[in-house]
Amino acid sequence: MSQTSASASASALVVVGTGVAGLATALAAAPRPVLLVGGSPPGSGGCTALAQGGIAAAMADDDSAAAHARDTMVAGADHNDYDAVQYLVGNAALAVRWLQAQGIAFDHDGDRLELGREGGHGCARVVHAGGDASGHRLLLALMRAVQQAPHITWLPPSLLDAVRLRDGRVSGVGLVELATGATQELACAELVLATGGCGALFAATTNPATADGNGMALALACGARLRDTEFMQFHPTALDVARTGALPLITEALRGAGARLLDERGRALMKGRHPLGDLAPRDTVARRVWECRQAGGQVWLDARHLPGDWALRFPTVFALCLRHGIDPREQLIPVTPAAHFHMGGVAVDLEGRTDVAGLYAVGEVACNGVHGANRLASNSLLEGVVFGRRLGRHLAHVRLHVPAQGKERWVDRGVAADPPALDQLRQLAWSTLGPVRHGRRMAEAIERLGSDAAIGASWQGKLMERFLQAASRRRLSLGAHYREDAAG
Numbered sequence: 141m142s143q144t145s146a147s148a149s150a151s152a153l154v155v156v157g158t159g160v161a162g163l164a165t166a167l168a169a170a171p172r173p174v175l176l177v178g179g180s181p182p183g184s185g186g187c188t189a190l191a192q193g194g195i196a197a198a199m200a201d202d203d204s205a206a207a208h209a210r211d212t213m214v215a216g217a218d219h220n221d222y223d224a225v226q227y228l229v230g231n232a233a234l235a236v237r238w239l240q241a242q243g244i245a246f247d248h249d250g251d252r253l254e255l256g257r258e259g260g261h262g263c264a265r266v267v268h269a270g271g272d273a274s275g276h277r278l279l280l281a282l283m284r285a286v287q288q289a290p291h292i293t294w295l296p297p298s299l300l301d302a303v304r305l306r307d308g309r310v311s312g313v314g315l316v317e318l319a320t321g322a323t324q325e326l327a328c329a330e331l332v333l334a335t336g337g338c339g340a341l342f343a344a345t346t347n348p349a350t351a352d353g354n355g356m357a358l359a360l361a362c363g364a365r366l367r368d369t370e371f372m373q374f375h376p377t378a379l380d381v382a383r384t385g386a387l388p389l390i391t392e393a394l395r396g397a398g399a400r401l402l403d404e405r406g407r408a409l410m411k412g413r414h415p416l417g418d419l420a421p422r423d424t425v426a427r428r429v430w431e432c433r434q435a436g437g438q439v440w441l442d443a444r445h446l447p448g449d450w451a452l453r454f455p456t457v458f459a460l461c462l463r464h465g466i467d468p469r470e471q472l473i474p475v476t477p478a479a480h481f482h483m484g485g486v487a488v489d490l491e492g493r494t495d496v497a498g499l500y501a502v503g504e505v506a507c508n509g510v511h512g513a514n515r516l517a518s519n520s521l522l523e524g525v526v527f528g529r530r531l532g533r534h535l536a537h538v539r540l541h542v543p544a545q546g547k548e549r550w551v552d553r554g555v556a557a558d559p560p561a562l563d564q565l566r567q568l569a570w571s572t573l574g575p576v577r578h579g580r581r582m583a584e585a586i587e588r589l590g591s592d593a594a595i596g597a598s599w600q601g602k603l604m605e606r607f608l609q610a611a612s613r614r615r616l617s618l619g620a621h622y623r624e625d626a627a628g
């Protein structure tokens with residue numbers, strides 16, 4: 141990694157976002173110089189660092205890419221882009237080996253990779269590191285690789301604030317340095333958005349505050365198309381504690397290891413609801429937990445009987461529970477559904493191209509259709525690695541020409557909601573676009589956004605209006621999009 145300050149030229153490549161997708165893209169673009177921009181200090185900020193379960197790949201002798209593809213399509217309710225799925229699963233084992241080459245030490249059982257089982261997977265297929273510290277380990281390994289990569293210049297923590305378009309194609313970016321508030325303009329030919337998802341727009345979420353959809357809002361302002369925005373995955377088991385920020389996630393791997401969901405009377409919550417029981421696809425489990433809670437009940441995860449040393453097997457969950465006064469070896473864990481992963485995003489092709497020349501998107505901010513209407517667990521770190529590397533390799537060779545002259549304009553997201561308005565928006569999203577939706581509630585929410593300028597005129601409000609419109613248009617339930625007013 142170059143330590144020198146940025147020397148941007150009109151042909152520069154800028155990658156924004158330092159989670160798995162941005163880092164994989166930047167590494168794969170070698171030897172083309174990359175200016176890497178992250179909105180938080182290295183190693184923190186995004187969802188990647190929080191990932192617990194791991195990365196899905198058919199690595200077992202009795203498993204196959206075809207079986208992985210099948211499970212991905214079933215979870216995605218067949219709404220998936222078939223080519224994207226084939227590319228993802230066909231490159232999964234390679235992605236794991238590439239990560240190992242970057243220095244990540246996945247957990248082993250003897251001389252074999254230890255594989256976890258998660259909801260929707262027909263077999264144990266999830267490679268992990270440091271027990272449930274997979275994302276953190278993965279991020280550290282990729283950051284070390286970036287630091288050793290001579291073609292990457294990592295700029296001081298800065299936020300992407302605006303994009304310059306010349307004759308409708310990307311020609312520059314406007315950054316705000318976090319430490320000083322100083323603004324900087326960089327010329328560039330290609331801009332990659334790897335800014336993560338938008339779960340933080342919901343009142344209950346496992347996502348950090350940076351995952352607020354700001355990349356999507358900027359792409360939209362530039363003229364890019366969004367796609368599948370109605371599909372938000374709700375994780376069924378976030379720790380049910382005060383909602384002051386991201387809710388701690390209680391990984392599905394616990395249920396894979398035998399933990400059971402119980403209602404307030406101690407009855408098995410998923411019994412008779414789905415053939416896979418507690419390991420049914422997330423939308424099914426999340427809806428069941430939501431319904432139970434809406435009816436005034438409490439939902440618990442019983443992991444007391446799990447064998448082994450918690451500090452070794454599930455160090456992250458163990459520490460999170462203890463921090464909130466719960467000893468999972470002896471106590472039930474209170475859980476709630478929470479917005480977790482956005483299947484939709486900036487519409488891209490398999491090369492990460494948006495509709496705007498020079499603008500690319502990859503990772504959770506993007507949507508190439510790979511997840512369909514519902515993501516299969518642990519397919520998203522994989523998506524970041526597989527499609528990030530594909531995009532990086534593409535950009536290593538493709539250089540678009542930015543005309544020296546042309547009509548220029550700066551594009552930004554527009555006004556941001558102030559904190560009280562943002563709180564209201566997040567509540568509105570939770571009650572209308574949560575695990576269970578209704579056409580009437582969504583219509584009322586659209587009306588409210590139109591009449592209440594404090595929330596409706598902000599970029600977050602406008603983004604939410606898009607989500608509401610997409611969800612209203614989809615009258616039937618599909619995958620994670622569930623309408624209680626849908627017939628049949």
Ligand SMILES: Cc1cc2nc3c(=O)[nH]c(=O)nc-3n(C[C@H](O)[C@H](O)[C@H](O)COP(=O)(O)OP(=O)(O)OC[C@H]3O[C@@H](n4cnc5c(N)ncnc54)[C@H](O)[C@@H]3O)c2cc1C
Binds near residue numbers: 187195298336337351
């Ligand atoms: C608690 C939790 C557990 C998860 N567990 C798993 C798992 O086990 N397996 C799995 O496959 N997936 C898991 N996921 C999902 C997965 O972590 C994410 O989908 C994936 O990490 C997204 O990667 P990304 O690179 O697209 O975005 P992120 O990792 O979110 O990175 C986005 C980056 O962009 C930066 N950024 C945002 N806006 C700007 C801006 N304007 N300017 C500059 N920088 C900006 C952020 O600071 C951040 O660094 C989990 C998610 C959560 C929240």
